[in-house]
Amino acid sequence: MERSTYTGLLDAAQNLIQRDGFNAFSYRHLSEAVGIRTASIHYHFPTKEDLGEALVRRYREHFAGVLAEIKRESLDARSSLERYAERFLETLKDDGKICLCGMLASDYPTLPRDVQNEVKAFFVENHAWIAHVLQEGLEDGTFKFRGTSEDVAMTFFSTLTGSMFDARMFDDSERLVRSIRSWLDLISHKE
């Protein structure tokens, strides 16, 4: 039971932050979402920083598993990136949610230090994974591009997060779909 309250708090906090960001979400909102008093939330997470850090760490670790799974199961580089991008699309379709760390990157200067570090770690890990897939695709002829894999990886991740904001604003997830397809076409060799 106590475990499910803890997890329920993280889940609800993630929902709120993925929509409104770290500053526009409060213990009061969380209290209403979970059904316990704000004081009781402080029992589980003494400060907002504690909550934020636990949340991003869980998200980051979960994502590391997703990355490993895609790499294990995918046939080629293009379908790896497609499956990666699919996670962002699913998140967006779930009530217009934004990638947690994409959202927190926009709140970065106002974030507690430990949360900042978790968000940066997420970016580093994701950029490295994308760069690795890009490099594979470059070497086996699936992809064609001139910049370094690291730089191109950054443009891919930026396109994903940027287009999530765009698609949410226009309440049209197809905008993210088209953005992903267009970007992948830019580096795909065939035609």
Place this chain on the structure above:
Amino acid sequence: MERSTYTGLLDAAQNLIQRDGFNAFSYRHLSEAVGIRTASIHYHFPTKEDLGEALVRRYREHFAGVLAEIKRESLDARSSLERYAERFLETLKDDGKICLCGMLASDYPTLPRDVQNEVKAFFVENHAWIAHVLQEGLEDGTFKFRGTSEDVAMTFFSTLTGSMFDARMFDDSERLVRSIRSWLDLISHKE
């Protein structure tokens, strides 16, 4: 005199919002930045929504002038996009500021309605301008891409705003430089 207070408020508000977003900025911060009491700010901008709307409208109109100037003076499509991207780089180098509307897009669900509409208008105008330049470059052979100009324009704008957050987080404007160059290389024909 009264005019300069009004403008000074807009300037200071823009600085604060470009760093912290709409929710993490307050009349109190603004008061400290310009040196008048919060009550006096309400004389010029009765509500935060009024301030936000005036600010984004001014920004949008200023940007429309920038777009027209680039189009008037630039020789080819690639240098138009380079000059466009250069504005984002200058903004970032100015104390890690983010494009105002890129920042507000991340705050979108919590924004007052009139501010939301101004931000959307900014996106529409900028996407249309980029798409037009891309189409020109496609037709004269400067660029090569498969998606529609509109979709590719969205990936360019998303790359710019997304990479601003990235570069700010790592306190390294060169990351934006490399992102821009890599993206432009993806659609450039030569080599």
Place this chain on the structure above:
DNA sequence: TCATACCTATCTAGTGATAGATAGTTTGTG
């Protein structure tokens, strides 16, 4: 001309609501 009236831009002081956080207490369960 000069007094009355209005306007502009600021101020002090305060509203109710909400923020994150704390102390101390009750409740449920093994």
Place this chain on the structure above:
DNA sequence: CACAAACTATCTATCACTAGATAGGTATGA
């Protein structure tokens, strides 16, 4: 009982915003 997990009640700080006053400028009109 002992402990975990919730509670009530409260704190201080800040939020956007308002009321009412004031000083100085400007316009009007007898």
